[in-house]
Amino acid sequence: MRRPLVGALTTTLLLAGATMAGAGTATAVSPDGGAAAAAAATAAAGSGASTGTDAEAKASASAYAKGTPKAVDFAGTVALSNCSGSLIRLPSSSDNDPGLVMTNGHCLETGMPGPGDVITDKPSTRTFSLLDSSANKVATLRATKISYATMTDTDVTLYELNTTYAQIKQRYGINALSLSADHPVSGTPIKVVSGFWKRIYSCNIDGFVYRLREGDWTWKDSLRYTPSCNTIGGTSGSPVIDTNTGKVVAINNTGNESGERCTMNNPCEVDENGQVTVRKGINYAQETYGIAKCIKAGNKVDLSLPDCALPKP
Secondary structure (H helix, E strand, O other): OOOOHHHHHHHHHHHHHHHOOOHHHOOOOOOOHHHHHHHHHHHHHHOOOOOOOHHHHHHHHHHHHOOOOOOOOOOOEEEOOOOEEEEEEOOOOOOOOEEEEEEOHHHOOOOOOOOOOEEEEEEOOOEEEEEOOOOOEEEEEEEEEEEEEEOOEOOEEEEEEEEEHHHHHHHHOOOOEEEOOOOOOOOOEEEEEEOOOOEEEEEEEEEEEEEEEEOOEEEEEEEEEOOOOOOOOOOOOOEEEEOOOOOEEEEEEEEOOOOOOOEOOEOEEEOOOOOEEOOOOOEEEEEOHHHHHHEEOOOEEOOOOOOOOOOOO
C-alpha cells in the first residue's frame, strides 16, 4: 500500500529524490482542452512523474475533448503527519455541518485496522494542515472523533472536525471538495492530489478490479490507474479527482512496487474466477461513491441506512 511515512520514509525519499526539496513550490495543472492536456503531461515529466504511453495520451486527449475539464489544485486537500487527505463534502452535507476529513484506513493514528475490523465514533484530536490552491498551509484543522475507519472491502478513514464548512470558508476562504455519489467511469481523466508531498499526478482510469488483495486485506471493485500516476509513500489518502466534474471519485491507497504476488506493498488483482494478475509498477485507489449512501443529516455516519454497503462492526 502507499505506506504512511512513519514506516516508509527511507523508501519514499529514495523514490522521491529531489521532489521534497521542491515540494513547497509545486503548483496545480489547470488543463484547457487537448493543448493543456499535453502541457499537463510535460509538467508531470518535469516533476519526476512518468507521462505514460502514447495510448494513454490519446485516451486523455479524447476524454478532454468530451467537455471542459475543471481546474484541479490543492485547495481543500490536507496533509497529515504521515499521509495525505482531503476535506470532503457529501451531497447531503449542509454549510453548518461539522466538516469531514477523508484519508486511508491504513493512515489511522492508532495503527492499521485488521481484516474485518471496523471503527466508529472513536474520540480523536488528530490535526490536519489545510492547504490553499497553491499548496500553502492556511490552517490547522482538528478532529473530534473518528467517524468511521476500516481496511475491509475498502481503505478509508473519516474524521469529524470541530469546525463547520461555513466556519472554514469564512475564516480561510477554502471550500471542501465534493464527493461524487456516482460510480467512476473507465477512461476518465483524473488527478491524484497529494497534500503531504504537495504534488499532483495526472493519468486516466484504466479500469476496475473485482478484488484487490494485499497481505491479509482484500478490497472490492478497486480503481486501477494508467501508468503515469506513479504514486509513492506519503500519497496514501490523496483524493482522486475526476477532472471532467471536479469531484472526488476515489481515494489513493496502494501500488505494486516490486512485482511480488499479493504481498504487502505488492497487491495482486483477482478476477471473478479466482485468476490472479500481477502488474508491477501499477497503482490503485478505492472508490468512494458508496460513502454517500452511508451519511445522514448532520454528516453523521449511519451504517443502517438501506443502501449503505460499507462494512459494519
